[in-house]
Amino acid sequence: MTRAETQASETDLIQILTPDGQRQSHETYDAYLGDVDDDMLRCFYRDMALTRRFDQEATALQRQGQLCLWVPLRGQEAAQIGSGRATRPSDYIFPTYREHGVALTRDVSFSEMLRLFRGISGGGWDPRENNFHMYTMVLAAQMPHAAGYGMALNMEQRGWDEARRAKEGNAVVAYFGDGSSTEGETHESMVFASSFNAPVVYFCQNNQWAISVPFEVQSKVPLVKRAAGYGMPGIRVDGNDVLAVLAVTRWALEHARSGKGPVLIEAVTYRLGAHTTADDPTKYRMSEEEAQWAPKDPLIRLETYLRENNLVDDAFFEQLSADANAMAAKVREDAMAFPVPPLAKSFEQVYAEAHPLIQEELAWHLEYEAGFADAAEGEH
Numbered sequence: 001m002t003r004a005e006t007q008a009s010e011t012d013l014i015q016i017l018t019p020d021g022q023r024q025s026h027e028t029y030d031a032y033l034g035d036v037d038d039d040m041l042r043c044f045y046r047d048m049a050l051t052r053r054f055d056q057e058a059t060a061l062q063r064q065g066q067l068c069l070w071v072p073l074r075g076q077e078a079a080q081i082g083s084g085r086a087t088r089p090s091d092y093i094f095p096t097y098r099e100h101g102v103a104l105t106r107d108v109s110f111s112e113m114l115r116l117f118r119g120i121s122g123g124g125w126d127p128r129e130n131n132f133h134m135y136t137m138v139l140a141a142q143m144p145h146a147a148g149y150g151m152a153l154n155m156e157q158r159g160w161d162e163a164r165r166a167k168e169g170n171a172v173v174a175y176f177g178d179g180s181s182t183e184g185e186t187h188e189s190m191v192f193a194s195s196f197n198a199p200v201v202y203f204c205q206n207n208q209w210a211i212s213v214p215f216e217v218q219s220k221v222p223l224v225k226r227a228a229g230y231g232m233p234g235i236r237v238d239g240n241d242v243l244a245v246l247a248v249t250r251w252a253l254e255h256a257r258s259g260k261g262p263v264l265i266e267a268v269t270y271r272l273g274a275h276t277t278a279d280d281p282t283k284y285r286m287s288e289e290e291a292q293w294a295p296k297d298p299l300i301r302l303e304t305y306l307r308e309n310n311l312v313d314d315a316f317f318e319q320l321s322a323d324a325n326a327m328a329a330k331v332r333e334d335a336m337a338f339p340v341p342p343l344a345k346s347f348e349q350v351y352a353e354a355h356p357l358i359q360e361e362l363a364w365h366l367e368y369e370a371g372f373a374d375a376a377e378g379e380h
Contacts, residue, residue, distance in 0.1 A: 012224075013268060014248055015238040019296045021304025029247035036243065038311050044085070044242050045302050045312075046320055048077035051101040052299065053324035054110045057331055058100075058117070062277045066335065068119040071098045075240075075272035078298030079205050081105060082245025083267070086253060087173060090131065092149055094142040094174045097135045098205075102175065106132040110327070111334035120340050122349065140183035146174035147189040150198030150262070157259075166258040171199040173253075178218050179210025181226075190262065194230040199256035201249065202264045205239060207271035212284040227264040239269030240298040270296065343369075 016033070017023055055072055062070040073080065076098070084105030087093065095102060103113060108125050115124035116135060123134040136142040150172045157169050180186055181204060193200045204223055208215045219226075227234025233255065237248045245267060252263035270293040274281050306312040347362040 013236050013238055014244050015241050016244040016247065017241045017301055017305060019240070019301060021301050021308060023243070023305060026244075026247070029244065029251065032247040032250040033243060036246070041302070041306060041311060042316070044081055044246075045299070045306060047081045047085070047101065047104055048242070048299050048302070049320055050324055050327060051077050051081065051104055053328050054104075054331060055100060057328035058114065059277060061114070061332065061335060062117070067114065067117040067277075070117055070277045072271075072273045072276070073098050073100050075270050075293070075297065076205055076207060077101050078242040078302070079203075079239035079245055079267040079269050082242040083173065083175075083203055083249040083265075086246050086249035088170070088253075090170045091253065092131045092133070092170065092172050094133045094146040094149070094172065095135055096139075096142065096175050096177060096180070097137050098177070099135075099175050103132060106130040108132050111331050114331065114335045115338060118335060118338060120338055140176060140180040140185040143174055143176060143180070143183075143185045143189035144192070146172050146200050146202075147193040147196075147198055150193055150200040150256075151196050153199055154196065160259075162258045166254060169199065169257040169259075171201060171253050171256040173201045173203055173249075175203050175205065177210065178204060178206040178208070178215050178223065179213065180204075181223055182218055190230045190232070190264070193262040194232050197259065197261040199259070200262040201252045201256055202262060203249070204264070204266045205269055206266055207239075207269050209271055209275065209281070209285065211275045211279060212281075222266060224264060224266040230262075230264070232262045232264055234264045234266070236266045236268060239267030240296050240301060242298060242302060269298075272297070 014026065014029060015024070016026055016029065052074060055074055058067065058070045059072060061067045080099055080101030081104070084093075084099075084102040087105070089106075093099075093102060093106065100110070100113065104110070108130050112124040113135075115121035125132070125134075127133045133142065133145070153170055153172070157165055160169065174189070176186060189200075190202065192198070193202075206215060206223060210218055222236060224234035224236040233252075235248050235252065237244050239245060248265060252265055255261075255263050271281075272290070272293065303312075344362060344366060347358055347365070350358050
């Protein structure tokens with residue numbers, strides 16, 4: 001048994017929906033699931049299924065040369081949907097580059113998300129409309145921003161008592177992976193957030209692999225144990241259990257909003273596919289390990305629970321499949337129809353004002369492009 005498997009089986013792992021689809025009670029976190037009815041459970045499954053279908057379509061687009069790169073999330077849907085649905089619309093989220101499911105919970109258009117991966121935009125959506133920040137392609141660069149945003153919220157809510165903060169206050173959620181946990185920006189962010197009691201929930205999706213580096217190389221202990229060093233609570237949750245993730249994140253957000261400071265959540269999950277479409281996990285990962293995690297698939301787990309409790313029928317899944325395929329077709333149509341701006345436009349977006357070095361580089365680029373036109377004319 002690997003260290004990752006040992007950690008995933010430890011008794012401190014919060015779990016409400018077991019891998020075989022059985023629901024169990026929890027003395028602390030049941031209180032945060034009081035509003036979860038049958039309709040909400042079906043919606044959670046729908047969210048996860050649509051996210052996975054979008055992921056499949058984006059992967060296909062990249063393989064066909066229509067995207068520069070794609071970052072799959074297969075296997076991490078419960079961690080993202082559960083945590084995303086726990087937030088309020090007024091909370092601000094700082095994602096990495098893999099939070100496609102969280103984006104769905106914030107009503108960010110799947111189609112617009114592909115502008116970035118098609119290489120025609122630095123983003124694709126307005127963060128102010130959904131309180132969902134731009135994807136961060138530079139590892140852990142979003143982490144100090146999250147701490148700063150949380151510190152600003154403290155200034156905005158200065159003088160509020162705990163009850164008002166809990167009711168009206170906002171919080172920040174910073175997503176990162178186990179690979180990012182060893183970046184300096186992550187450490188610095190947590191130091192500042194803890195020192196200034198900022199309302200930040202740090203949500204780590206520990207998917208066991210930082211590209212080709214296994215988790216046991218990243219950390220000799222569960223990541224959640226690092227929380228004590230920063231003076232904040234730490235919670236380990238089964239990241240493939242959408243109900244446990246929802247409950248734990250709600251607790252953490254309540255803690256942060258009420259002025260008690262940041263929280264670290266380690267969601268133990270698994271990346272079922274590649275790190276990105278530029279990656280080949282067969283070069284560094286054993287098929288036996290993948291086989292051990294496959295039955296823990298978050299969609300299979302929730303589907304088992306829904307079916308065994310007669311909350312869905314075949315018609316539900318048939319309709320959902322049709323809806324997902326229609327969504328994927330619309331995403332493909334939208335992505336292929338995006339206008340492609342001239343590359344020279346990129347030079348205008350480096351600085352707010354004209355910069356002599358950038359203008360010099362633009363002139364070189366235009367001359368370089370013109371050379372191709374001259375060569376084409378010479379052939380004729």
